[in-house]
Amino acid sequence: xxxxxxxIFPFLLIIPDVVNFVASGFVIRTSSPAISxxxxxxxxxxxxxxxxxxxxxxxxxxxxAGVANLVAWQELDEISGNQVGYSxxxxxxxxxxxxxxxxxxxxxxxxxxxxxxFDVLQILIEIDPxxxxxxxxxxxxxxxxxxxxxxxxxxxxxxxxxNIISSNTSxxxxxxxSFTKPSTLYSGMVNLYxxxxxxxxxxxxxxxxxxxxxxxxxEYAGNINxxxxxxxxxxxxxx
Numbered sequence: 001x002x003x004x005x006x007x008i009f010p011f012l013l014i015i016p017d018v019v020n021f022v023a024s025g026f027v028i029r030t031s032s033p034a035i036s037x038x039x040x041x042x043x044x045x046x047x048x049x050x051x052x053x054x055x056x057x058x059x060x061x062x063x064x065a066g067v068a069n070l071v072a073w074q075e076l077d078e079i080s081g082n083q084v085g086y087s088x089x090x091x092x093x094x095x096x097x098x099x100x101x102x103x104x105x106x107x108x109x110x111x112x113x114x115x116x117x118f119d120v121l122q123i124l125i126e127i128d129p130x131x132x133x134x135x136x137x138x139x140x141x142x143x144x145x146x147x148x149x150x151x152x153x154x155x156x157x158x159x160x161x162x163n164i165i166s167s168n169t170s171x172x173x174x175x176x177x178s179f180t181k182p183s184t185l186y187s188g189m190v191n192l193y194x195x196x197x198x199x200x201x202x203x204x205x206x207x208x209x210x211x212x213x214x215x216x217x218x219e220y221a222g223n224i225n226x227x228x229x230x231x232x233x234x235x236x237x238x239x
Contacts, residue, residue, distance in 0.1 A: 060093025180211030
């Protein structure tokens with residue numbers, strides 16, 4: 001059964017050429033660019049409390065660089081959890097794993113092999129509109145539901161939560177505007193990480209979709225490549 005862990009996602013806006021940071025908690029979303037323990041430590045001194053790191057690539061493999069970033073991240077004393085990004089492979093998967101449960105099992109096995117701390121784990125399913133989703137919205141819905149149920153029903157013996165990363169546009173295009181089932185699953189414990197890069201941290205432009213009346217996170221800035229600690233590209237959001 002799924003266990004509820006509140007999302008710890010207070011964020012800070014970071015845009016190119018802006019390097020003054022407020023000392024408050026925030027999260028960065030990243031994937032492959034290498035981030036060392038010292039760089040993570042630099043980020044925590046800027047107020048970072050959580051990192052969302054994509055570990056499963058949509059081309060169908062566990063991203064070794066993402067795993068290394070996660071290992072370096074959990075070596076810090078200040079962290080409060082591991083946020084893992086899973087982007088489903090939909091076609092031509094490099095590891096030949098075409099079924100969502102097999103992909104998630106491969107992801108979890110790799111995390112275990114690398115000693116990732118599973119005491120508090122959150123897996124976020126990334127809805128990537130650049131991937132070859134079917135024109136059949138019902139088929140796409142089944143892929144997402146399979147991912148949610150696989151994560152939620154694994155007997156991992158630790159606390160975890162499954163969440164979804166998507167924009168309103170991607171949701172409507174891929175699943176259909178009327179598709180709301182994920183928001184109702186597991187007593188409403190499947191949260192939404194809303195992508196809408198408008199440069200504003202608030203929810204003034206939020207419009208309900210997918211059955212969620214409010215997002216857990218608003219990611220409001222992306223393609224960021226200038227920061228005090230690294231040159232990697234991040235996306236930043238705010239609760």
